[in-house]
Amino acid sequence: MTDTTSGLTTSDGRPLKAALLAAQSKARRRAFLLVAPLLLFVILTFILPIAYMLQRSFENDGFSDSAPQLAAWFAEHPDGSEITEGAYAALVADLATMQANKTPGQAGTRINYTVPGTISLFKAAARKAEDLTPPYKEALIALDADWAAPKLWAAMRSASTSYSADFYRVAIDQKRGEAGDWARGAERERIYIYLFVKTFILSAIITLSCLLLAFPIAHLLATLPMAKSSLLMILVLLPFWTSLLVRTTSWIVLLQQQGVVNNILVALGLIGDDGRLVMINNQTGTIVAMTHVLLPFMVLPLYSVMKTIPPSYARAARSLGATSWTTFRRVYLPQTLPGIAAGSLLVFILAVGYYITPALVGGADGQLISNMISFHMNKSNWSLAAALAAILLVAILILYWLYDRLVGIDRLKFG
Amino acid sequence: MTVEPRSDAFVAFEHVQKSYDGISLVVKDLNLAIGKGEFLTMLGPSGSGKTTCLMMLAGFETATHGEIRLDGRPINQVPPHKRGIGMVFQNYALFPHMTVGENLSFPLEVRGMQKPERETKVKRALDMVQMGAFINRRPAQLSGGQQQRIALARALVFDPKLVLMDEPLGALDKQLREHMQFEIKHLHESLGITVVYVTHDQGEALTMSDRVAVFNDGKIQQLAPPADLYERPENSFVAQFIGENNKLQGTVEEMGANKCIVRLDSGELIDATPVNVTGKGAKTLVSIRPERVEFKPEMMPPGAHTIDAEVMEFIYMGDLFRTRLKVAGSEEFVIKSRNTAGQRMLKPGEKIKIGWAPQDARALDPM
Known part of the structure; x- marks a missing residue:
């Protein structure tokens, strides 16, 4: 290796680069020690849980643990082989063990995730497994004809290893067909993709309304004298300091059919008493309440950017002959873009993952994908919840990447 | 105006x-x-x-x-x-x-x-x-x-x-x-x-x-x-704002058309041009540019009033010499002389007499 800078040495003959490294290493060590606690905290509370979640979205040993013999049979016989008596014998032996270990429910639940209605099948068969005699194939099928179903066997094959992509299939609305292969579910059973799309559309609407509301306020904040802008800033930040639950509840009070807004509208004669608007427990409620909750996240980045734009730019544009609209469009707006971008990204990402507000005011119509994730967590289907969360994470990362390509992350300005 | x-x-x-x-x-x-x-x-x-x-x-x-x-x-x-x-x-x-x-x-x-x-x-x-x-x-x-x-x-x-x-x-x-x-x-x-x-x-x-x-x-x-x-x-204000300027407080003693004599608060008499004074007995502030002050007797206009000054500080500025004097009780009187061949460098403590042409000293309104 040739060192082009080898000519440079310190006065006592050490290479300059080495001397520089030595001089800086202490400062670097100190800097590292200073951030080490936070780094550790982030690894423990952020990186590890996310890694664990991603793992859970692929891993589920509910069936593979309790059916070792069948798993061994599947391992010996590649996909597509005929399900022989050997497979049934292994299954019956496993069912007997399950009954002894009280795990048929657990195994059935795992298969149930991809082929609904199988929990009882497993429980019933396990109860009688001890009494079954060869040939096991006929014996089991005699017990319940479903044991011959190809899709059940396909589901068991895929569940016989701890890791599978089954939950991602379910998360994108796929179902095992009768032959056992994956296909799109029936129209009325497709819920997740619809929810993903709705989540993104609602988040986009919320982001847009935040932007429209925040832009004038941020401009006012940035141009008012300090004393007045501080007061206004407190009003803007008030939502931050109020409990989320209190804020959401007050929206219910305001927006419900017998609520303040409807009463005022009726009193003003704008709507009839029988025509009261439904503004809560639906998408409208979710949009209104979440716009309010997330507004500060839009105002603050916008404000911090607008604060740095000297009024002389607008004056210069005016003196050069631009009308106030042209000045705004050509001179002011482009300079606020980093703030708009930062605020929109922040609000959008927060909105996509928002849970409490839609749960409280969304009704059936205003639910977002995170409510579905929460639903599956409550029902202990951790793997499906994790798969849905992982898809959400990837979608956001893709957005982030697109954003970086289009706008550039270095142009973000959060405040 | x-x-x-x-x-x-x-x-x-x-x-x-x-x-x-x-x-x-x-x-x-x-x-x-x-x-x-x-x-x-x-x-x-x-x-x-x-x-x-x-x-x-x-x-x-x-x-x-x-x-x-x-x-x-x-x-x-x-x-x-x-x-x-x-x-x-x-x-x-x-x-x-x-x-x-x-x-x-x-x-x-x-x-x-x-x-x-x-x-x-x-x-x-x-x-x-x-x-x-x-x-x-x-x-x-x-x-x-x-x-x-x-x-x-x-x-x-x-x-x-x-x-x-x-x-x-x-x-x-x-x-x-x-x-x-x-x-x-x-x-x-x-x-x-x-x-x-x-x-x-x-x-x-x-x-x-x-x-x-x-x-x-x-x-x-x-x-x-x-x-x-x-x-x-x-x-x-203008005299003070534009360029460096020496100020002397006094009262108009004698008023002529193009010249007046001002008695400074410390008692000395100086020549000035009346610009912004009403007449005899009026309070005035006389303004003189540092480069128009003369300290060599042979250069002073004939008949000019001179006053005593003591050199407080001498600064060599290259093209100029800047000398701070004690004049009429104030230590802020500054003169500037060009660094020509044979120009005298004044020494702190030296006692000199200074004067100027009447048109270079302007009797203005008191501040």
């Missing part, structure tokens, strides 16, 4: 007053006429009202009272973008998201000019400030001086008849500032535009202007060509 605006003035302020709070006036009854092609500088300390005047002319502030006319047309109600006035700002205000070319093209675009014509004009304006090679740069990639030139080119590119400059050289270092002063001066001469220039730097004002309006306390203290301003200040 008041200047009656001529009816043919290009820019005219007539009895203009401005108040921001309704309690105090920032600009008090301003009357000012600026001729076509003139380079007029508004000079004054901060808060003197000069920038407010400029902003009223540009249309960013409204006059509380009075009329402002541009080319004979009252412009009080005309919005800034219809005034057609070029303006150079203190921090240049180049649009950071546009290239140099786009910045210059902006005023032409909003006037609906076609692309080929725009390009020609932009190129011509850039060449005028020797920045043709920088058309595709962004302002952030330029040095302060280069940004200054672009700002200048942008203010001129749409051929305004009037260009306003608000302390445009304030952010530059001394050398560049002096260079740019000459460049702006030359542009003014070659383009024949009218320039109203605001600064608090008296050197800048004296170097560039046809006339200087010295502002203080919302009023024009004196409006005169640079040489008059320096050599014939009409009141104590």
